[in-house]
Amino acid sequence: MSLTLYDTMARTKRPFVPADPRRVTMYVCGPTVYNYSHIGNFRPVVVFDVLFRLLRRLYGEGAVLYAANVTDVDDKINAKASEEGVPIKTITDRYLAAYNGDAEALGALLPTAQPRATETMDAIVAMIGRLVHNAAAYAAEGHVLFDTQAYGDYGKLSGRPLDEMIAGARVEVAPYKRHPADFVLWKPSKPGEPVWESPWGPGRPGWHIECSAMIEQELGLPIDIHGGGIDLVFPHHENELAQGLCAGHADGARQDEGQGHAAYAHYWLHNGFLNMADEKMSKSLGNVALAHDLLKQQPGEVIRWALLAAHYRQPLAWTDDALAQARNALDHLYGVLGRARHIDAGGSGALLEDQLEPLLDDVNTPAAMYLLKKLATELDTAVRKADPNASALKQDLMALAEVMGFLQADPRVWFQGSADADLTSRIDALIAARDAARVAKDWAEADRIRAELTALNVEVMDGPAGATWRIALASKNGEQA
RNA sequence: GGCCUGAUGGCGGAGUGGUUACGCAGCGGACUGCAAAUCCGUGCACCCGAGUUCGAUUCUCGGUCAGGCCUCCA
Numbered sequence: 368m369s370l371t372l373y374d375t376m377a378r379t380k381r382p383f384v385p386a387d388p389r390r391v392t393m394y395v396c397g398p399t400v401y402n403y404s405h406i407g408n409f410r411p412v413v414v415f416d417v418l419f420r421l422l423r424r425l426y427g428e429g430a431v432l433y434a435a436n437v438t439d440v441d442d443k444i445n446a447k448a449s450e451e452g453v454p455i456k457t458i459t460d461r462y463l464a465a466y467n468g469d470a471e472a473l474g475a476l477l478p479t480a481q482p483r484a485t486e487t488m489d490a491i492v493a494m495i496g497r498l499v500h501n502a503a504a505y506a507a508e509g510h511v512l513f514d515t516q517a518y519g520d521y522g523k524l525s526g527r528p529l530d531e532m533i534a535g536a537r538v539e540v541a542p543y544k545r546h547p548a549d550f551v552l553w554k555p556s557k558p559g560e561p562v563w564e565s566p567w568g569p570g571r572p573g574w575h576i577e578c579s580a581m582i583e584q585e586l587g588l589p590i591d592i593h594g595g596g597i598d599l600v601f602p603h604h605e606n607e608l609a610q611g612l613c614a615g616h617a618d619g620a621r622q623d624e625g626q627g628h629a630a631y632a633h634y635w636l637h638n639g640f641l642n643m644a645d646e647k648m649s650k651s652l653g654n655v656a657l658a659h660d661l662l663k664q665q666p667g668e669v670i671r672w673a674l675l676a677a678h679y680r681q682p683l684a685w686t687d688d689a690l691a692q693a694r695n696a697l698d699h700l701y702g703v704l705g706r707a708r709h710i711d712a713g714g715s716g717a718l719l720e721d722q723l724e725p726l727l728d729d730v731n732t733p734a735a736m737y738l739l740k741k742l743a744t745e746l747d748t749a750v751r752k753a754d755p756n757a758s759a760l761k762q763d764l765m766a767l768a769e770v771m772g773f774l775q776a777d778p779r780v781w782f783q784g785s786a787d788a789d790l791t792s793r794i795d796a797l798i799a800a801r802d803a804a805r806v807a808k809d810w811a812e813a814d815r816i817r818a819e820l821t822a823l824n825v826e827v828m829d830g831p832a833g834a835t836w837r838i839a840l841a842s843k844n845g846e847q848a
Numbered sequence: 849g850g851c852c853u854g855a856u857g858g859c860g861g862a863g864u865g866g867u868u869a870c871g872c873a874g875c876g877g878a879c880u881g882c883a884a885a886u887c888c889g890u891g892c893a894c895c896c897g898a899g900u901u902c903g904a905u906u907c908u909c910g911g912u913c914a915g916g917c918c919u920c921c922a
Contacts, residue, residue, distance in 0.1 A: 574920040596922030
């Protein structure tokens with residue numbers, strides 16, 4: 368059983384072979400913490416969480432190192448801090464906590480490392496120093512710039528040869544740049560902004576260098592997998608790659624087979640965008656939906672399902688209907704689990720190859736979800752027929768669900784939704800009374816009680832083992848259940 | 849202007865050189881005191897043109913449309 372991943376550099380799917388199966392490394396570009404992140408920002412969080420879980424399943428929990436950075440030095444952070452009249456740490460701590468809270472609600476495991484730029488400053492300065500020493504960077508007017516001419520393969524990842532980019536460049540070129548494509552490694556801080564010491568004068572790092580330094584510090588180069596949104600391919604990842612290689616830590620400049628390229632990351636993975644009405648969701652377009660707000664209206668698992676409903680490289684349209692369908696699918700699965708609650712899943716939880724297969728094929732979550740639903744239907748049938756296979760089916764279902772980060776809640780709790788303990792016991796009493804009326808064939812009373820439950824927004828589902836209930840779906844126009 | 853993706857039924861969404869998964873919605877049936885839930889069955893699609901091929905939705909080329917990147921945007 369082997370994993371295949373689509374590598375942006377090779378522009379094709381390649382079998383995944385870690386440099387060291389006892390130490391598999393993955394790095395994903397994380398948030399700039401100056402505000403709440405929108406739901407599109409969480410697509411890579413959820414997608415790479417599935418890959419993280421899958422890798423842990425394949426190589427062992429302790430064998431996978433997953434680092435996701437936190438950019439806590441940035442113009443927007445400075446602006447927010449001065450607006451509120453507080454230190455930047457107040458801002459970054461606040462929004463990092465919110466981000467991690469939202470990620471957790473979406474069922475994402477915490478990465479094994481979450482380095483912050485402010486805590487990586489020594490490594491950043493050291494790496495810039497090596498770039499200058501290697502003549503791959505130069506200081507000019509208080510800035511240090513990466514010399515793109517020093518790296519012959521610049522543009523290879525994104526498929527943009529340097530000369531073409533100059534032709535299409537629309538940006539005004541700063542006078543201190545030797546070449547228009549050169550990018551900032553270090554720059555002076557403006558008055559009042561946070562500042563760090565460096566051999567080139569006080570200032571702060573550019574964005575790209577932070578990721579390379581963190582990777583080197585947290586994971587060591589080269590890494591197995593580097594992930595992020597498709598928009599980061601250029602310039603961010605192109606620049607990371609260039610500076611990372613020229614800083615000379617890739618000892619022996621290992622050549623990747625078939626890539627003809629010294630290694631920085633052996634596999635580059637990029638997720639497609641989440642779109643709002645056919646357009647990219649972005650703050651500048653003003654069409655954002657904050658994960659923080661969505662999580663107040665829907666269980667995180669519903670949002671997670673909707674985020675994984677399309678293959679990670681495909682664009683994903685974000686609509687109310689997608690959320691409703693996600694809710695529907697999960698209700699179905701939890702319904703099956705509720706009916707199978709007396710079945711002991713037992714066993715080792717080992718996954719058979721054919722169950723993991725969709726995920727092994729470039730993390731094909733829609734195909735895996737289809738399998739999840741199929742297993743659930745089989746389990747439901749087996750439970751109804753008292754088939755002894757039910758235990759094995761439940762085990763298979765739960766094992767696949769765990770790798771995908773689904774179905775970890777108790778079915779009863781899932782359907783209770785927003786009901787508190789008080790309401791829950793009241794509903795349970797009504798259900799019991801109605802069951803009694805039904806046994807007595809007092810249909811009028813049974814229907815009266817059902818009407819009462821409906822008024823409480825509770826749906827009743829009769830079954831052989833007695834009635835179960837759930838809080839009804841929020842209506843489509845977004846009302847709270 | 850340059851570069852890069854994508855185009856599958858009413859909607860969502862996989863996949864394939866030769867009967868096009870599946871979900872939702874629709875329709876029919878089973879079950880049910882009635883409903884709901886569940887189960888079974890069923891109708892509906894591969895952007896256009898050319899090429900390669902015995903055969904193309906799948907491969908190649910061209911076109912159209914849509915989206916993205918070229919601005920420290922997941």
